[in-house]
Amino acid sequence: MQKTYSNPVYPYVSSTDLNAEKAPHHPVVIVGAGPGGLALSIDFASQGISTVVLDDNNTVSVGSRAICFAKRTLEIMNRLGCAQRMIEKGVLWKHGKVFFKEERVYDFDLLNEGDHQIPAFINLQQYYFEEYLVDKVAEFKEIDLRWKSKVIAIDSQKDSTEIRVSVPDGEYTLTCDYLVCADGANSGVRSMLGLESKGQVFQDRFLISDVVMKANFPTERWFWFDPPFHPNQSALLHKQPDNVWRIDLQLGSDADPEYEQQEHVIRPRIQAMLGPETEFDIEWASVYTFQCRKMDHFIHNKVFFVGDAAHQVSPFGARGANGCIQSAENLVWKVANVLKGQAPEALIETYNTERQQGAKENILNSTRSTDFITPKNHISRVFRDQTLRLAKKFGFARTLVNSGRLSTPCQYTDSPLNSVELDTFDSPLCPGSVPKDAPIGVYGEQQWLLNQLGNQFVVLVTLDTIGPEEISEIIKLSDIQNLKILVAGNAILPDVIKSKVTKIDCTKGVLVERYDLKQNTTYLFRPDQIVSGRWRQCMSQTVEKAMRRALGFELNTDVSDRQTKTFEELK
Amino acid sequence: MRLKTEPNLSEPDRFYEALIDVHRELSAEQSECLNARLILLLANHIGHMEVLSEALIIAEEIE
Numbered sequence: 001m002q003k004t005y006s007n008p009v010y011p012y013v014s015s016t017d018l019n020a021e022k023a024p025h026h027p028v029v030i031v032g033a034g035p036g037g038l039a040l041s042i043d044f045a046s047q048g049i050s051t052v053v054l055d056d057n058n059t060v061s062v063g064s065r066a067i068c069f070a071k072r073t074l075e076i077m078n079r080l081g082c083a084q085r086m087i088e089k090g091v092l093w094k095h096g097k098v099f100f101k102e103e104r105v106y107d108f109d110l111l112n113e114g115d116h117q118i119p120a121f122i123n124l125q126q127y128y129f130e131e132y133l134v135d136k137v138a139e140f141k142e143i144d145l146r147w148k149s150k151v152i153a154i155d156s157q158k159d160s161t162e163i164r165v166s167v168p169d170g171e172y173t174l175t176c177d178y179l180v181c182a183d184g185a186n187s188g189v190r191s192m193l194g195l196e197s198k199g200q201v202f203q204d205r206f207l208i209s210d211v212v213m214k215a216n217f218p219t220e221r222w223f224w225f226d227p228p229f230h231p232n233q234s235a236l237l238h239k240q241p242d243n244v245w246r247i248d249l250q251l252g253s254d255a256d257p258e259y260e261q262q263e264h265v266i267r268p269r270i271q272a273m274l275g276p277e278t279e280f281d282i283e284w285a286s287v288y289t290f291q292c293r294k295m296d297h298f299i300h301n302k303v304f305f306v307g308d309a310a311h312q313v314s315p316f317g318a319r320g321a322n323g324c325i326q327s328a329e330n331l332v333w334k335v336a337n338v339l340k341g342q343a344p345e346a347l348i349e350t351y352n353t354e355r356q357q358g359a360k361e362n363i364l365n366s367t368r369s370t371d372f373i374t375p376k377n378h379i380s381r382v383f384r385d386q387t388l389r390l391a392k393k394f395g396f397a398r399t400l401v402n403s404g405r406l407s408t409p410c411q412y413t414d415s416p417l418n419s420v421e422l423d424t425f426d427s428p429l430c431p432g433s434v435p436k437d438a439p440i441g442v443y444g445e446q447q448w449l450l451n452q453l454g455n456q457f458v459v460l461v462t463l464d465t466i467g468p469e470e471i472s473e474i475i476k477l478s479d480i481q482n483l484k485i486l487v488a489g490n491a492i493l494p495d496v497i498k499s500k501v502t503k504i505d506c507t508k509g510v511l512v513e514r515y516d517l518k519q520n521t522t523y524l525f526r527p528d529q530i531v532s533g534r535w536r537q538c539m540s541q542t543v544e545k546a547m548r549r550a551l552g553f554e555l556n557t558d559v560s561d562r563q564t565k566t567f568e569e570l571k
Numbered sequence: 572m573r574l575k576t577e578p579n580l581s582e583p584d585r586f587y588e589a590l591i592d593v594h595r596e597l598s599a600e601q602s603e604c605l606n607a608r609l610i611l612l613l614a615n616h617i618g619h620m621e622v623l624s625e626a627l628i629i630a631e632e633i634e
Contacts (some may be wrong), residue, residue: 379603386607396615 001263002283004212004242005127007059010134012148014169023162023173026052027339028180031151031163031189034061035126036182036307036324038133040332042080045142046455047336047527052174053143054165056150056188060130063284064210067123067238067246068318072409072434073325074118075450079529083118085132090122091239096221098401100388102228106398110406115510116437117448121406123240125210126321154179154192156301178335179303182328185291187309193300197312199293200367203253204374207260208315209285210244211270215278217245223403225373225388229272234373236403237273244283247273248315250374257287290314290370292363298352304331311359316369316404319362326409327355333455333527337551342482347552350417358410365405372402409434412530416555419524419533419546427516429523433531436514440488441505449511450529452502457547458484458525461501461538462517463491470520471497476540483547488517526550574625 017024028044030037033055041051069077069086077083094110112120137143152171153164161179165172181189190197217239224235233250240246249269251260259265266285274280294311298304307324331351337343375381390397411433412418418431429436438449452458459477463470471494477485478500485501487493488511493503506512515523515534522538523531524546533546548554580586594602614623 382603382607383611386604387611390608390611394612397611400611 001281001285002063003281004244004283005125007062007127008131008134010058010147012058012168013146014167015144015146015149015172017165017174018167018170018172020172023175025175025177026050027176028052028178028335029054029161029163029174029176030180030182031055032181032183032307032309033057033130033134033145033147034182034184034307035066035129035133035321036328037180038130038137039076039080039325039328040180040182040306041143041145042082042133042136042140043329043332043455044336045140046080047332048142049336049339050142051144052176053137053145054149054151055145055147058147060134061126063286064125064127064240064244064246066126066129066318066321067240068322068406069122069124069129070318070322070407071116071118071120072407073322074122075437075529076325076329078118078450079455080133080136082132082136086124086129087119087122089128089241090124091219091241092119092122093219093221093239094120095218096223098388098391098398098403099222099224099227100385100392101226103392105388105392105401108398115439115508117439117450118437121318123238123246125240125242125244128241129321151183151189151192154189154303156193156303158301161302177302177339180306180331180335181303181309182306182324183309185308185312187305189303190295190305190309193303195295195300195305197293197295197310199291199312199363202290202292202314202370202374204289205251205253205255205257205260206288206290207247207249207251207266207269207285208288209247209249209266209270210240210283211247211280212243212283213245213274213278213280215274215280225384225403227273230269234403235273245280249273251287255287260287261285292367292370294356294359294363298327298355299349304335304348304351306331310355311362313362313366314370315366316373317362317366317406318404319366319407322407323358323362326358327351329528330355330358334552337527343551344553344555346555347417350415350552350555354410354412354415354417357412357414361410362407369402369404417526417532417550417552419542419549421534423534423536425516425534427514429515429531429534431531431533435525435529435531438511438514439507440511441507442502446507447504449504452484452486452504453525453529454484455527456484457482457527457550458486459543460486460488460515460523460525462512462519462521463487463489463493463538464519466491466493470538473538473540474501477538477543480540480544480547483543488512489519524550572619572622574622574629576629 028051030053044051096108098105150166152166155162162175222237236248238246298310306327313319334347375384387400413432474497487501520538523534526532532550
């Protein structure tokens with residue numbers, strides 16, 4: 001059925017590991033070459049860590065699946081060197097319409113904040129997203145991507161992991177320090193380890209299809225509640241590249257998936273939605289039920305679960321792939337620092353604490369959307385319908401209409417890696433926040449703040465004037481290992497520190513405003529760019545302490561406390 | 572902020588009459604819809620989640 005895209009077929013290459021006498025050892029093995037596994041491997045490579053990536057197939061996503069990629073995901077892709085192709089190919093959108101029965105209830109405009117390098121959202125078929133990542137993978141000698149390689153057995157011990165891999169020309173065994181599983185909602189590794197992802201399965205079935213239309217519909221997100229062409233159900237229309245449109249049709253709880261998946265059944269449903277005049281071809285269609293579930297713990301010994309394998313959501317709000325990429329980013333710098341001996345093992349445990357919070361947030365949002373779209377009983381339907389009727393006239397009711405709250409990054413405000421905030425700021429970017437981008441100048445060149453943050457610890461110091469004290473603090477900062485120093489502000493830097501820092505200009509004052517920068521204001525960013533502390537004074541000692549805290553050196557007692565608690569809870 | 576449970580209506584009898592009147596000509600189904608709209612409008616006017624939570628709890632407990 002698919003005409004606009006033909007899946008690449010990647011060659012199977014026999015690995016030398018197949019004929020090794022003793023099971024070869026790799027520091028990091030990744031299972032699954034979907035969006036998560038591919039992003040993980042590139043991010044590890046950017047940290048100088050070699051990985052083996054195993055995928056049981058030899059192509060990218062068949063059918064489109066994820067289509068909506070949000071700002072933070074694209075910012076991460078930009079750091080990995082993949083965002084440009086995605087944004088060029090993707091469809092930019094910000095307008096939408098909501099319909100209820102015969103009527104258009106309201107229009108919306110996402111009114112995105114200006115002065116960002118990366119757009120708020122793009123729509124792009126998952127196969128393009130993956131293909132661009134696969135192309136990028138080829139640029140790294142650190143990544144050994146093995147297609148047609150299926151993990152068929154696993155032995156997970158406290159300190160190491162052994163896996164058995166089945167390939168077209170045999171089987172082999174590998175050992176690794178860390179096994180990262182990004183092998184999807186039906187994770188094979190998860191089942192082999194007897195671990196569960198628990199939660200809620202929604203009764204309603206949905207037909208998800210991609211169609212190519214000859215008509216010229218606007219680049220908007222259209223959502224229908226109880227439309228005349230599909231009574232008592234909901235419908236969604238959203239544009240993707242290549243003139244492909246995503247259509248979601250709610251089918252109800254008693255629909256027969258086998259029957260509904262047939263083209264002669266799908267066609268009239270979509271024709272009714274698009275109008276009798278509209279010509280279209282079906283690219284891909286599938287019937288789904290949605291689940292919101294997660295694992296109780298994303299780490300098992302030295303095995304890590306990322307993406308749908310760890311946490312799964314319904315598609316309303318585009319929180320699946322976007323949540324997955326955030327989990328991947330959260331894990332990599334922690335594992336990398338532990339492998340390099342720069343952080344204690346305890347740091348990795350915070351992958352679980354921070355991403356459990358992210359997963360809970362995504363599940364909560366996506367469950368609320370699903371409950372609004374598919375009311376579970378009579379009275380919730382009454383409230384839903386009356387909310388929509390009020391929304392035609394009143395703004396307040398529009399805030400209650402929930403056809404998906406589009407993915408925003410999780411704020412790790414309670415993370416044990418944060419330094420406590422003691423000073424007052426007129427900026428929401430407290431410790432645990434994802435940074436906001438801002439246009440800056442670097443040595444006369446137009447640049448963006450996030451490009452300067454990269455994947456390492458960065459301290460940003462504001463200096464409008466500079467005296468002996470500031471010079472001394474900057475010199476002390478420059479003695480801290482693996483810390484990049486950015487200096488914002490108008491101070492003329494003396495030669496003694498010029499070579500130790502990157503001077504940035506606050507073009508248009510956006511940076512100053514977004515971060516509420518004043519003389520001596522200091523921010524510390526983690527390697528995943530999360531704000532880990534901010535202060536009104538620049539004291540190298542404070543920054544060094546905050547950096548150690550962000551690397552997990554102060555966690556030991558916390559972790560044992562938590563373990564004791566869990567043990568007591570069990571009793 | 573707390574939910575006011577001491578008398579607060581400027582004209583209790585008139586309000587009660589108006590509440591009954593607005594439902595007088597309606598079927599049970601229509602009344603249910605009107606009540607839903609009314610709750611949504613009043614909830615937005617109140618605005619504070621803690622006050623609304625308190626009202627939800629009291630309303631639930633009496634059942």
